[in-house]
Amino acid sequence: MKYLKPSGVALLLLAATVLCMALPALATAAGDVPPSIVYAAPYKDMPAGWGGQTVIVTFKPALHAGKLDSVVPGKSNLWINGKEYPKAVKALSEASYGSSLQFSGFPAVPQGETRFRVVLVTASGQSASKAWVFASTGKSGVSLIDFGLMREWFGFIVKGAPIAIYVAVGSSVLAIVFGLLGALGRLSKTMSYREAWKKYHSWRYMGEYSLRLVPYWLATLYTSLFRGTPLLLQIYVVYYAVPAFIDLMRTHWALWNHVPYPSAIASGIVALSLNYGGYVTEVFRGGILAVPRGQHEAAWALGMKNRLALRRVVLPQAFRVVTPTLGNYFISMIKDTSLLSVIAVPEILKRAQLVGGRFGNFMSPLLVAAAIYWVLTIFFSFWQMKLERRLERDRKAN
Amino acid sequence: MTAKPTETAAAPSGSQAPSSDELVKVERLHKAFGDHQVLKGIDLEVRSGEVVVLLGPSGSGKSTLLRCINFLEEPQKGLIKVGGTEVICGSRGRDYRKAVMAVRMRCGMVFQDFNLYPHMSVTENVIESPIHVAGVPRRVAREKAAALLEQVGLSDRANYFPSQLSGGQKQRVAIARALAMEPELMLFDEPTSALDPELIGDVLMVMKDLAASGMTMIVVTHEMGFARDVADRAILMDDGVFLEQGTPEQLFGSPQHERSKTFLRHIIKDNGSAPEPVTRDDEGRVV
Numbered sequence: 001m002k003y004l005k006p007s008g009v010a011l012l013l014l015a016a017t018v019l020c021m022a023l024p025a026l027a028t029a030a031g032d033v034p035p036s037i038v039y040a041a042p043y044k045d046m047p048a049g050w051g052g053q054t055v056i057v058t059f060k061p062a063l064h065a066g067k068l069d070s071v072v073p074g075k076s077n078l079w080i081n082g083k084e085y086p087k088a089v090k091a092l093s094e095a096s097y098g099s100s101l102q103f104s105g106f107p108a109v110p111q112g113e114t115r116f117r118v119v120l121v122t123a124s125g126q127s128a129s130k131a132w133v134f135a136s137t138g139k140s141g142v143s144l145i146d147f148g149l150m151r152e153w154f155g156f157i158v159k160g161a162p163i164a165i166y167v168a169v170g171s172s173v174l175a176i177v178f179g180l181l182g183a184l185g186r187l188s189k190t191m192s193y194r195e196a197w198k199k200y201h202s203w204r205y206m207g208e209y210s211l212r213l214v215p216y217w218l219a220t221l222y223t224s225l226f227r228g229t230p231l232l233l234q235i236y237v238v239y240y241a242v243p244a245f246i247d248l249m250r251t252h253w254a255l256w257n258h259v260p261y262p263s264a265i266a267s268g269i270v271a272l273s274l275n276y277g278g279y280v281t282e283v284f285r286g287g288i289l290a291v292p293r294g295q296h297e298a299a300w301a302l303g304m305k306n307r308l309a310l311r312r313v314v315l316p317q318a319f320r321v322v323t324p325t326l327g328n329y330f331i332s333m334i335k336d337t338s339l340l341s342v343i344a345v346p347e348i349l350k351r352a353q354l355v356g357g358r359f360g361n362f363m364s365p366l367l368v369a370a371a372i373y374w375v376l377t378i379f380f381s382f383w384q385m386k387l388e389r390r391l392e393r394d395r396k397a398n
Numbered sequence: 399m400t401a402k403p404t405e406t407a408a409a410p411s412g413s414q415a416p417s418s419d420e421l422v423k424v425e426r427l428h429k430a431f432g433d434h435q436v437l438k439g440i441d442l443e444v445r446s447g448e449v450v451v452l453l454g455p456s457g458s459g460k461s462t463l464l465r466c467i468n469f470l471e472e473p474q475k476g477l478i479k480v481g482g483t484e485v486i487c488g489s490r491g492r493d494y495r496k497a498v499m500a501v502r503m504r505c506g507m508v509f510q511d512f513n514l515y516p517h518m519s520v521t522e523n524v525i526e527s528p529i530h531v532a533g534v535p536r537r538v539a540r541e542k543a544a545a546l547l548e549q550v551g552l553s554d555r556a557n558y559f560p561s562q563l564s565g566g567q568k569q570r571v572a573i574a575r576a577l578a579m580e581p582e583l584m585l586f587d588e589p590t591s592a593l594d595p596e597l598i599g600d601v602l603m604v605m606k607d608l609a610a611s612g613m614t615m616i617v618v619t620h621e622m623g624f625a626r627d628v629a630d631r632a633i634l635m636d637d638g639v640f641l642e643q644g645t646p647e648q649l650f651g652s653p654q655h656e657r658s659k660t661f662l663r664h665i666i667k668d669n670g671s672a673p674e675p676v677t678r679d680d681e682g683r684v685v
Contacts, residue, residue, distance in 0.1 A: 200490075297470050298513035302527040302579060303503045312530060316517045 005212070034126040035062040035071060035099075038156060040118060042134045050134070055080075055103040057118050057130070061094055064124040070094060071101060075121035078103045081114060095344070146364045153355045157368050160348035161376060164337040167265060167347065171272035171337075172330050178222075178277025183284035184310075185219025188212070219281065226278035231271070232339055238271040239264065239343040268340035276329060283325050287318035323391055327384035331377050338373070348372050419446040421583060421614050422467065427476035427487065429459075429466055436462045437473065438638035444583075449615045451625040451646070454635035455661055460618045463635070464585050467616070468505040469498045480504045481582050503531075506576030510588040512568040514560040514575070520547065521556045524575045532579065539578070546574040550604050566597030570604055577608075584608065586617040622665060626650065634658050 040057045042050035055078055062069035073090035089105035101120060117131040191199070196209045226234065242262050249256040262270070291314050299309035341350035352369035356362035422444035429437040436459045444450055452460040465471040466487075467478060473487040483500040515523050524543040528534040534542070547553050550570040560568055569589055576584060586605065590598045602624050609615055609628045619625065625632050626646045633643040634653075642649060642658050650666075653659050 205490075292513075294509060294511060294513040295515065298507075298509065298515070301468055301470060301502060301505070301507035301509075302575065303499065303531040304527065305499065308530060312526065313515055317515075320517070 005215075008215075032065065032069075032124075032126065033063040035059045035069075035120050035122060035128045037118070037120070037128050037130045040116070040130055040132060042116075043132075043152065053104060053108060055116065055118070056100055057103075057120065058100045059120060059128065061099045062122045062124075062126050064122070064126070068094070069122045069124050069126060071099070071120050071122050073101065076101060077119050078106070079115075079117040080106065080109055144361075144363055145367065146359075146361055149355070149359060149361060149364045150368050153365055154368055156355065157348060157351045157365060158372055160346060160351045160369075161372055163265070163345065163347045164334060164376070167269055167272065167337045167340065167345070168330065168333045170269045171276060171333055172326075174269065174273030175276035175280050175329070175333075176326070178273060179280025179284050182219045182222055182277060182281030183288060185215035186223070186281060186285050187288060188219075189216040223278045223281045226275050231275045231336065232342065234275050235268060235271040235339055235343060238274075239267040242267060264340070264343045264345045268337070268343060268345050272333065272336060272340075276333060280326070280329065283322050283329070284318065287322035288314060290321045291317045320391060324384070324388045327380075327387060331380050331384065334376055334380065335373060338369075420444070421446040421448075421481060422616070423477070423479040424463075424467065425477040427463070427466060427473050427478065429462055429471060429473045436638055437466065440476070440638075440640065442633075442640075444614060444616060446582075446614055447612045448630045449609045449617065449628055451629040451632045452616065452618045452635060453620070453625070453632060453649075453661075453665075454641070458635040459638045460635045461587055464507075464587050464616060464618050467583075467585060468502050468507055470507075503579065504582045505585055506579060506581035506583070507585045508569065508572050508576055508587065508589045510591050512560070512565070512572045512592075514568055514571055516560050519557050519559055520552065520563070520571050523560070523571060524578045527575075528578050543574070543578060546577050547571075549577075549607075550574045551600070564597055565593045566600045569593065569601045573601075573604055573608070582614060584613055584615045586615065586619065588618050588620070590619065590621060620665065622650070634661065636661070 037057055037059045041055065059071070062071070071092060071094065073092050076090065078085050078088055085103070085106045087105070088103045091102040091104070093100055093102075101118075103118075113133060113135040115131070115133050117129065119127060119129040121127045193206070193209070196206060199205075246256060246259055246261060249259070295313055295317065296309060299313045304312070337345075337347055338349040340347055341353060344350065348369045349366075352365035353362070355365040420443055422442065424440055424442040427437050427440040427442075428435070440459075440463055442450075442463075452463065454460045462471055466473045467480065469478075469485075476487045478485050478487060478501065480501045481504045483497055483504065485494065485497045485501060515526065518526065521540065521543050524546060525534075525536065525539040528539040528542065529536055544553065544556065547556055550573055552567060552570055552574070555563060555567060555571075560571070563571065573584075573589075589605070590601055593601065598621070602621060605615070605617070605624070606628055617624075617629070629646050631643060632646045632649045634641045634649060636657055641655055642653060649658070650662060653662055
């Protein structure tokens, strides 16, 4: 089964490189996005109570022409009960996964009903505002499981779910591409060197044959490397190595100044898909080998070349074989997106950690995150089960 | 069948003038699996319109010979010529591969276990190669497929999937599928061996019609009745060589070799059943 030629491999490698570079560009290509206020403290039922000393506004960072549009503390304002505090001390922290502006240094606010209003203004003049009323309940203290905190922050944490699904779907698609190429590479070895020598007794042929085995060796190296090292490590390497590589290139070629650093999400998708692609390679290899040899022969006898026989006859049958296994890998992938929290992808676990860190209570948000993952996997398992039943029914009908 | 332009590849064109209507020529064909010699220098000529039946005990190389003719097995030595395409076996390279593809386009093959594409309907099975290999427009291919299915008596099964068909129906679809490529030569590799006895008749009927329409056929079979009624020539193979050949009457009536006599006695004693003991022992009535 000689499906991949070395020239094809070169082309595919080129395409993969271009794709990897285009991904981050696509991810960051956006116009103007104003800041959006996610929440503001003090809020009702704050578990630690409110000391009356600080107001914290957490917001999603603004973009201007696709670049971070920083909030300017000097232009941003706070009103308490209608009174403006321009002299308040403002501390800004800005990051892609969540930013906050903290106001302090104003006279203590009495307990009771208080009206707040904040306005955030960015360097390019975009703004966001929020007004709310706070009334202390007098409750305070931190408990192991804080249902109030869970309720209040569920919305924030669950916003990681679409990101997790996006990452899982994107990585799955890429992993299938990598896996398919890997499997074809792995299957491109049709005989051993010993057999090749016995067949033709020609050094020239051995040279040609070695060249033809390049896809095989590449695929073997790929699966071995990515199945033989930890996924977490691969995530770190992709996230840190690619910008370092771009930096290196920039010192030599000015053209590389136009190549953006990949976003954390893009790095994560690349790392996850490369890793899973290693496993999917073996799945596809098994699936293709499960198609009876008679099917290849029928296609050849009917005038098809290898490539056409593969596309029209073998792969459609192989896909049916591997679909349930791919479903399992997808569900596993959803859970593995949590590993991207280490490179600050604002997915479910990262958000739970942020909440936990802010309030010194990790148990509650982590339980929320666990519940979200659980529901997601139950949901996708259900669909996988339905799909498997359908395939089974088709198989029986066939 | 449409005439195809004569092409010669990977070989100097034939030095000796071919006999007038010779379609297939096999010369000094050698094939080995590892150290096991399966074909030991086969010479075979088949005239256009001739029906040749290959007989022989299990392992005599008759299936291998058939599969070598369209290069599903690659012979190590020898020469194969089908229509105007000549291939020197054991060579390689682009011209060789082109010639192999050209030979395959001239041959239709029917397998013992059908090998229909399970993920396609009957019609899709038939039109697949005409559309994607021969480049026939879909509409034309569909009309042609309908006619062929009519010819094999399966018009009412056009939209069924292979899994919904009986063995005999599957084999008839396989024949229609092979005919759809308009081959000059049909190769049958034990087409009835995997069928229940009551299903063999329909398939043999289609093959008889095909022979009557002038198709050149090489058939590996154990159906002695079919051989007697339809074949122009019967060839008895043993251990990689042709033991004996002649008209079916000659071969069955007065075999010359001791081994031929033993083999034919076996077959006739078993009432035409296959000499192989596997799954086929009570297969058969003689049609």
